[in-house]
Amino acid sequence: MSPQEKMELIKTFQEKLSDTAKKVFENAAFAMIDMPEEEQECAEASCETRICVMIEFEGHFRGRLAMSASGALAPVLAANMLGVDEDDPDAGKKGTDAIMEILNMVCGNLLPEVAGADVEFRMTAPEVISPDQYRIFESEADDPYSFSEDISVESSPVSFVLTIKSDRDRELM
Amino acid sequence: MAFNFLTADDSTIIRTMLKKTLAAAGIPVGIVHEAGNGREALDILRNNWIDLVFVDINMPVMDGVEMIETMKKEDILDNLPTVVVSTEGSRAKIERLINKGVTAFIRKPFTPELIRNIVIDILGEWEDESTGKNGTDKDFSGEAF
Numbered sequence: 390m391s392p393q394e395k396m397e398l399i400k401t402f403q404e405k406l407s408d409t410a411k412k413v414f415e416n417a418a419f420a421m422i423d424m425p426e427e428e429q430e431c432a433e434a435s436c437e438t439r440i441c442v443m444i445e446f447e448g449h450f451r452g453r454l455a456m457s458a459s460g461a462l463a464p465v466l467a468a469n470m471l472g473v474d475e476d477d478p479d480a481g482k483k484g485t486d487a488i489m490e491i492l493n494m495v496c497g498n499l500l501p502e503v504a505g506a507d508v509e510f511r512m513t514a515p516e517v518i519s520p521d522q523y524r525i526f527e528s529e530a531d532d533p534y535s536f537s538e539d540i541s542v543e544s545s546p547v548s549f550v551l552t553i554k555s556d557r558d559r560e561l562m
Numbered sequence: 563m564a565f566n567f568l569t570a571d572d573s574t575i576i577r578t579m580l581k582k583t584l585a586a587a588g589i590p591v592g593i594v595h596e597a598g599n600g601r602e603a604l605d606i607l608r609n610n611w612i613d614l615v616f617v618d619i620n621m622p623v624m625d626g627v628e629m630i631e632t633m634k635k636e637d638i639l640d641n642l643p644t645v646v647v648s649t650e651g652s653r654a655k656i657e658r659l660i661n662k663g664v665t666a667f668i669r670k671p672f673t674p675e676l677i678r679n680i681v682i683d684i685l686g687e688w689e690d691e692s693t694g695k696n697g698t699d700k701d702f703s704g705e706a707f
Binding site for chain 2: 412413416417467470471472473479483486487489490493494496497498500501502506507508509510512514
């Protein structure tokens with residue numbers, strides 16, 4: 390894949406990520422999503438407990454999608470997905486699992502939106518990563534083949550970092 | 563009459579969602595067995611009466627495709643209704659699953675109505691003991707494939 394093709398790919402991902410995430414949050418967890426009104430809202434997120442997860446994919450191209458969400462949002466999403474109250478023990482126990490499954494759905498629905506339904510991808514299972522690891526991914530978002538996007542879910546900040554990996558990465562693996 | 567189900571998915575929240583959806587949909591549910599991967603699911607299938615299987619594609623140890631292929635090789639499991647519940651968006655991969663004999667495909671995220679609709683389509687009608695009405699008299703919408 391040429392550098393120009395990769396740049397166009399990243400642009401398409403940027404256009405599609407918010408819409409896909411919105412559909413998944415609304416349909417899977419009945420959660421409202423909008424763009425953060427103030428930059429400060431997401432800056433404050435770094436001070437609270439975060440749940441960070443990532444998934445890798447490989448097919449016509451390969452890359453990684455990571456997501457970071459507030460620890461307080463996790464039981465809300467779990468409760469909505471399970472149809473129980475937020476103080477239900479199941480909601481508390483399955484918060485991280487809810488975040489992982491949301492990322493799985495976002496990535497699984499995003500790839501055919503970007504590459505078309507005829508392209509096959511293999512996705513890894515979602516895995517929890519440390520906030521430090523997530524910050525490393527965020528710092529790589531200045532790379533031309535990576536970008537980050539912040540959204541607000543139920544007035545709680547959620548961020549994504551998407552990276553298209555280079556052919557050199559493939560050679561090193 | 564109650565139906566027994568198996569949900570095979572490495573996500574505990576999806577297994578719980580399916581279990582709660584089945585219970586809330588007015589479907590007569592007996593036992594809902596749970597498996598975190600294809601190998602666990604096959605063990606359950608070989609040792610229990612199951613009426614319908616929900617299976618994810620991407621699972622550790624043994625994925626859903628290998629699990630379905632194994633089911634098709636075993637006489638006792640060959641005709642068991644199998645519904646794939648996955649984020650999979652590749653048309654070719656979905657068609658391959660249909661050709662392997664999968665009964666229905668549900669793309670995540672799903673709605674409870676869609677699950678109920680498909681279960682009714684597959685298992686047929688049943689008498690609602692609480693109302694005396696038939697299960698298919700209730701309002702629902704959704705689609706398979």
